[in-house]
Amino acid sequence: MQELVQRTWSPRSRLHVGDVAWERALNAGRRGDTWRTAFWEDNGQVVAWGWAEPDHLSLVVDPEWAEVAGDVLGWFQEYAPDGAVSVLEAETHLVAALEKAGYRADDDAPYFTHHRIALSDLGTPVVPDGFTLRHVQPDEVQQRAAVHRAAWSDWGPSKVTDEDMAAVMSTWPYKPELDWIVEAPNGEFAATALIWDDKIHGIGLVEPVGCAPAYRRRGLAQAVNLAALHALREAGATHAMVCPRGDDAYPKARALYQSIGFRPGARSRLYVRR
Ligand SMILES: CC(C)(COP(=O)(O)OP(=O)(O)OC[C@H]1O[C@@H](n2cnc3c(N)ncnc32)[C@H](O)[C@@H]1OP(=O)(O)O)[C@@H](O)C(=O)NCCC(=O)NCCS
Numbered sequence: 501m502q503e504l505v506q507r508t509w510s511p512r513s514r515l516h517v518g519d520v521a522w523e524r525a526l527n528a529g530r531r532g533d534t535w536r537t538a539f540w541e542d543n544g545q546v547v548a549w550g551w552a553e554p555d556h557l558s559l560v561v562d563p564e565w566a567e568v569a570g571d572v573l574g575w576f577q578e579y580a581p582d583g584a585v586s587v588l589e590a591e592t593h594l595v596a597a598l599e600k601a602g603y604r605a606d607d608d609a610p611y612f613t614h615h616r617i618a619l620s621d622l623g624t625p626v627v628p629d630g631f632t633l634r635h636v637q638p639d640e641v642q643q644r645a646a647v648h649r650a651a652w653s654d655w656g657p658s659k660v661t662d663e664d665m666a667a668v669m670s671t672w673p674y675k676p677e678l679d680w681i682v683e684a685p686n687g688e689f690a691a692t693a694l695i696w697d698d699k700i701h702g703i704g705l706v707e708p709v710g711c712a713p714a715y716r717r718r719g720l721a722q723a724v725n726l727a728a729l730h731a732l733r734e735a736g737a738t739h740a741m742v743c744p745r746g747d748d749a750y751p752k753a754r755a756l757y758q759s760i761g762f763r764p765g766a767r768s769r770l771y772v773r774r
Contacts, residue, residue: 501537501560502672504546508562509701511616512590514768515560516741517673518696518705524551525671529664538575540568552576555583561594569597577601582773588614590766598771609770613746613754615762619733623760625726628718630685633727636676636692641666647681647689651710673697678704678735680728682720688712691720693728697735704732706742709756725760743768 501524506517528535531553540548547565550572551558557576561569576583585603587594627633636644645665649658668674678695691711695704706728711721729740744753746767754764 501539501546501549501551504549504560504562506698506700508560509698511614512588512592512766513560514586514588514591515558516696516703516705517698518707519743521671521673521696522668522694522707525668525674526660526664527553529661529667530659536579538572540565540571548572550576552580552583555580557583557585559585559587559594561597563593566593566597569594570601573597573601573603577773584609585771586768587771588766589769595769603771603773606770606772610749611746611770612743612768614741614743614765614767615754615757616739616741616765617729617760617762618739619729619737621761622729622733623726625723625730627682627720627723631690631720632683633723634681634683635728635731636669636679636681638669638676641669643689644669644679644681644692647692647712648708648710650712650714651692652708654713673699675735678728678731680724680731682711682715682724684715690715691724693721693724695728695732695740697732697737699736702737703739703741704729704735704737706740706757709742709753721756722760725756729760 501520502517505515534554536552538550539546548561548568559572642662645662648660652658680693681689682691684690693709695706697704709721742757
């Protein structure tokens with residue numbers, strides 16, 4: 501799956517290697533038994549895949565093999581006839597296949613807007629006195645999982661376990677040097693920003709960012725993002741991207757990224773059957 505994502509990646513792709521690493525590693529332990537994944541190959545090379553979880557489809561199809569998109573949708577429809585499919589609006593070969601297969605865009609669904617920043621001109625990360633910016637150590641799985649749960653419990657308690665985070669931290673292309681935290685004066689992890697570096701394309705994906713509720717609106721998410729972006733630049737990348745919600749039901753994440761200098765580009769779209 502990752503080989504295809506990386507080989508075909510362009511600014512018009514919905515998925516970066518970091519998306520696949522994060523989503524699959526984080527959730528496989530709790531939800532993996534409900535997923536179905538299928539591959540289409542030519543001479544041993546994967547040219548398309550579909551990942552159904554279970555009634556939402558993500559797919560990657562090599563644009564050189566655009567006709568295979570119809571096969572992926574057919575496979576998905578067999579057991580999820582009312583399922584939904586996410587694509588980036590710029591993935592025109594997938595949009596064409598969806599329309600041909602009888603799907604239409606759901607304009608009321610939440611969506612994500614890709615944002616991008618050049619790493620040539622980054623601001624300086626600043627944290628309040630007593631707080632420390634640093635990257636995670638490989639043996640800090642429990643603290644790393646705890647701050648993730650704290651940041652991602654606004655909608656109900658996060659189900660992410662220490663084991664889930666251990667899986668993330670052992671999944672290619674995770675690097676502790678690109679997983680940054682703000683440590684509070686009491687030693688607690690207060691905020692995090694994780695970046696996944698695609699070495700072939702020189703672009704890192706920021707996914708995810710979080711700040712524990714007790715520490716919010718003090719500039720910590722901004723600072724930890726910037727620190728991770730500086731580390732990404734030192735690792736040789738030229739750009740970073742992030743994909744916050746683009747609809748107005750959840751504006752604070754995109755406000756955060758735009759305050760750092762990320763600029764919006766293409767948006768995702770959810771397609772459902774007519
Ligand atoms: C979004 C989140 C990371 C912000 O963390 P934070 O440390 O409070 O953010 P910062 O203090 O660094 O804020 C920086 C900028 O982001 C924007 N921002 C942050 N929180 C905001 C809010 N609640 N409403 C509107 N804008 C907000 C503002 O532009 C802010 O600058 P300002 O304070 O000068 O106005 C935090 O609320 C969180 O963890 N939420 C749940 C997880 C999440 O949504 N993560 C992001 C998507 S990957």
